[in-house]
Amino acid sequence: MDQKSQSNPPRVLIFPFPVQSHVNSMLKLAELLCFAGIHVTFLNSDHNHRLLLCHSGAHTRLTHYPGFWFATIPDGLPDDHPRTGDRIKELFYALSAVTRPRFREMMVSSRLGAETGGAVTCIIADGIMCFTIDVAEEVGIPIISFRTVSASCFWAFFCIPKLIEAGELPLRGDDDDMDRPASAVSGMESFLRIRDLPAFCRVHDLTDPGLQLVTTETQLTTRAHALILNTFDELEESALAHIRTHISKVYTIGPLHAHLATRQSAEPASLPPDMTRSNSLWEEDRSCMAWLDSQPIKSVIYVSFGSITVVTTDQMIEFWYGLVNSGKPFLWVIRPNSVAGERQIPTELSEATKKRGYMVGWVPQEEVLAHPSVGGFLTHSGWNSTLESIVSEKPMICWPYFADQQVNSRFVGEAVWRIGLDMKDTCDRLTVEKMVRDLLEVRRDEFLRSVHRMAELAKKSVREGGSSYRNLDRMIEDIKSMNCHVH
Structure with a gap:
């Protein structure tokens, strides 16, 4: 890709929901963009960034790329908060109360660009944090949502209003028939049961905060410039076809870990051979x-x-x-x-x-x-x-x-x-x-x-000519065109 020789590369701000699985997949996306010569600012929570520095080689590896920067932001929780199990809900509330206004201040003041080597020309934000769309619209920067779940799950989330309309949600009684069909999820009528719906759907009250949050956040994705999914077309063809009737620009570029390995093997000299590939927030016992x-x-x-x-x-x-x-x-x-x-x-x-x-x-x-x-x-x-x-x-x-x-x-x-x-x-x-x-x-x-x-x-999907390989190239061209428009 001749992007590497471009004099004014785009700068993409990547902002994950601050838990291990989301950080891991979005760091892989960041590295794929670095391979294309795109400059990246990765906005990590203060808490997770400290763990990343302690237990992985991600900082050393990624800052090896020209134009890559880590930036940090509070997630609103004390350091000793477990951020696991049922208490993960508290992270959502803290992000809304603390991180959202801090992120807006960062973007409105352009402080992030000044600190990390250039103005942001595109935001790729976790699709479960749609407050980022409000901020992007306010500052006039194009935003792409990245949902780290499967396409099939995203579609099930998207269909929650239909499930409610059809009377299939909320659950009925104390001992509901969990094996009855969830027939309002188009394309999955023949096999999806109430038992198979996302866990947030297991409620008896439509005002449940978890159900409200995932329903609202998923619907808001339609406001983003595009949607990235870590999947490949051949795996989730039916769900993707349904999603594309609501979101016209969907980039399926997964499996990200395999895609990254493919592009790295094509350019073996890009990183020192002994550099660790870990993005772990915990110490790995080898x-x-x-x-x-x-x-x-x-x-x-x-x-x-x-x-x-x-x-x-x-x-x-x-x-x-x-x-x-x-x-x-x-x-x-x-x-x-x-x-x-x-x-x-x-x-x-x-x-x-x-x-x-x-x-x-x-x-x-x-x-x-x-x-x-x-x-x-x-x-x-x-x-x-x-x-x-x-x-x-x-x-x-x-x-x-x-x-x-x-x-x-x-x-x-x-x-x-x-x-x-x-x-x-x-x-x-x-x-x-x-x-x-x-x-x-x-x-x-x-x-x-x-x-x-x-x-x-x-x-096959991540090899040259494969569906995910082509989709990543299309997404990179899209990001480059945003850069041209900004400049």
């Missing part, structure tokens, strides 16, 4: 890689419930018994402060784990999933994890926690993609044991064939 090296091919079930899930002690014990009783080796990520309640671990579990389990606080997940010893992934069905699992050809057992994860797990399961098993709303040792054995043994070949086909489509 000792798990040596343990994986000692295990047979495709034998290990990798277990991780992501960066926000909090499980109860009872749930943890049920998973633990199921994993041990399956007889399969397991690598289990138990993030700090991710288990609520006191832990009293039966001796038999501890002893069995010494024989065939390995438990760590956090891992380099992309590397773990790519390891030949890993045969499957017991996951919370976050979208980054789902895409990483697909590209690495690892079938999944899905235990969704909140947000988009309920939709994702339905698609992963036998209703749609058939690349794994959906265990939502169930947590008992017998089910865990059976599903692990089904995934790694009984139905192993069936799942491996399905996920291999999907992985091939994903890899």
Whole structure:
């Protein structure tokens, strides 16, 4: 791309919702733009930026690119706030009260441009923070929304008003029929159930703040110049077709981690070879890689419930018994402060784990999933994890926690993609044991064939000439044209 020689490159401000998964995918987008010679300012929360500096090489790696700057802004919460589990809702309120006015002041005063090497010509902001659209309109800068969820989940969010109109929401009674169809989500009528709707929909009152927030934010996306989705056309064709009837300019440029790896491999001299690729907010325990090296091919079930899930002690014990009783080796990520309640671990579990389990606080997940010893992934069905699992050809057992994860797990399961098993709303040792054995043994070949086909489509999409590759080039041209207009 001849953008690198442009004398006045565009400057894009990237502003993620301040949690690990959003920061990770938007840092990957930032790096893809840097490859195209676009200058980037990445606006991180103060809290997350300190963690990023401590536990990843992102600062060193990204500031290696000409014109890249990190900037920071408060997220409105004290440093010791967990920012996980049910308390993630408090982050939304703090952003509205504290971050929103601070962001407006930054943009209106042009202080951000003065501090970070030039005026911003385009904003790419997390689509769950639509106050950024108000500010962009006020200062006259084009804004592109980036939703880090799947296209299918975004469409389900978009259809919430229709679900309400059809009487399918809110839930009815104390013991609602969660398996009744969610027939108002166009294109998913044949398989989507109320149980599979985003977790925010599980309410009995339409005034619920969580439901109101996601509904409003999703509808406001139509005001942005364009929408970026971390997916590829061949994976979510139906949902994308429906979204494009409401938003004409949609850039599907994923899987972002695979796309970035493809562009990096085409320019191997762009970064020092030993520079870490991590964007982690936690310290990664790399000792798990040596343990994986000692295990047979495709034998290990990798277990991780992501960066926000909090499980109860009872749930943890049920998973633990199921994993041990399956007889399969397991690598289990138990993030700090991710288990609520006191832990009293039966001796038999501890002893069995010494024989065939390995438990760590956090891992380099992309590397773990790519390891030949890993045969499957017991996951919370976050979208980054789902895409990483697909590209690495690892079938999944899905235990969704909140947000988009309920939709994702339905698609992963036998209703749609058939690349794994959906265990939502169930947590008992017998089910865990059976599903692990089904995934790694009984139905192993069936799942491996399905996920291999999907992985091939994903890899093709990010190679030169592929759908995501072309869409990224189109988006870059779009950003360049904004720059020409501004200058």
